Amino acid sequence: MNRHPAPPPEVRAYLDELVERTRAVCGPHLVSVLAVGSLALGDYRHGRSDVDVTVVVDRSLPSGALPELARALAHPALPCPAAGLELVVYPADFAARPSGGAGYLMDLNTGPSLPERVSHDPAESPAFWYVLDRSVAHQSGLPLYGGPVRRVIAAPERPDVLAALGASVREHADGEGHAADNRVLNGCRSVVYCRTGRWHAKRAAARAVAASEAAFRPLVEQALRSFERPRESALPLPTDQVRDFLDWVAARVDEAVVALDGHTA
Template sequence: MTRTPAEPHFVPAELRPYLQEVVRRARAVCGSHLVSVVAVGSVALGDYRHGRSDTDVTVVVDAPLPARTLSDLAAALKHPAMPCPATGLELVVYDEEFAARPSGEGGYLMDLNTGPLLPSRLSFDPAESPAFWYVIDRSVAHRSGLSLYGRPPREVIAEPGRADLLTALRASVREHSAAEGHLADNRVLNGCRSLNFCRTGRWQAKRRAAHAVAASEERFRPLIAAALRSYERPRTDATALPVTDVQTFLTWVAERVDAACAAGRPAGE
């Protein structure tokens, strides 16, 4: 398989030099062990917004790397030594064997959060983190991941089973209901994305999912519209949303995700 970077026009212009440098440094540190580098999140779903979005990257290597190599990779990518132009970089490393099988586990070798607006975090133990973040990202990577280097995402990253995905969505909605560390607009839009997946079985960018939910749910339309307006603003300038309204909406979403989990199929209207 020829290993080449993604065509640059598929990557937002603001991120092209940065993601090219992420790939270059990953190759320099991991060498022949590097299998794939994949953009997920808003970049993969075509809804990256500069000043608001972070950039999510999944790295696959052909075997568990030594702790020293993983530490060297983290050091090579950390902001501000390598300035991140997005609000942050969320980079996860998996070994090829784990990535290739469906799983409801976290399963990472390394999880790095770094950037100007993202709390710094470095973990080498998946037991330290809720698994749902990684299950959802692997599903997005399998279905929509944008190849930055190496083998295509569908060849190396398995789709988690539906039951595991629904369990992950349930945990995600509850995490956002708790509100800690999440902007109100993102909590609402994440709820829309979760509900839309339960209804359709497809991942959509948060704003597109929000429009779909607003179209069918008149009672929540003003809240979703307010969340969308806020999401247009930089992360540092997000607007407040009514706390009770946000919680009511997320409770309603959680009930429908629970129904989808119980039924094992997309939730109805």
């Protein structure tokens, strides 16, 4: 039996209210609500982490319910105690099968530290974010409402996950809109996934990379120290060192793709 971490006390009441509002709007069409990201991996950092939530609904949900749900959950109508809420709604038939696509019905970003965004068109967003989130969800999703997570969210195929990791590393290498420490820690998590085939919390992955890669240890340790601070007071990291590290991460992802191709040839 999988043991799931309890939601941290700082966000427990918020998640309870989020589930209640989602049930009120979606009614019998609601299949599941689960926490993903740092909440699922047991590494939520209050003042730094977002609350990441996946909602799965029957495709017969009336179209007007999605804008209503966005209004019900938007900050400050529902005050978000975290840096932000990133919530994705999937149709159940899509979520239940492996896919390398985005596939969502609604993507909502809201909260005190996030730009407000609502999208109903998956073509508007790079697919890799959603592939990685569903991969984490299948492995470690924290159920808040509904049936067993692994019956609701299918694991994307490893080639799709590796392609998504490559796209994620390129996105973080560009740097725009991402704190330097988060770029480094996401890179560490990507490397550890390539090595193990499992998702680890950012800080645990960073400690593993620091232990095995002496050349990058000072940078990774700097990133870990910065990650302990609120998002608004993150420490600057050397730009050239971050770029070199992410180039190294990209090479590890490429190696994992080559190894997979060789195994399946």
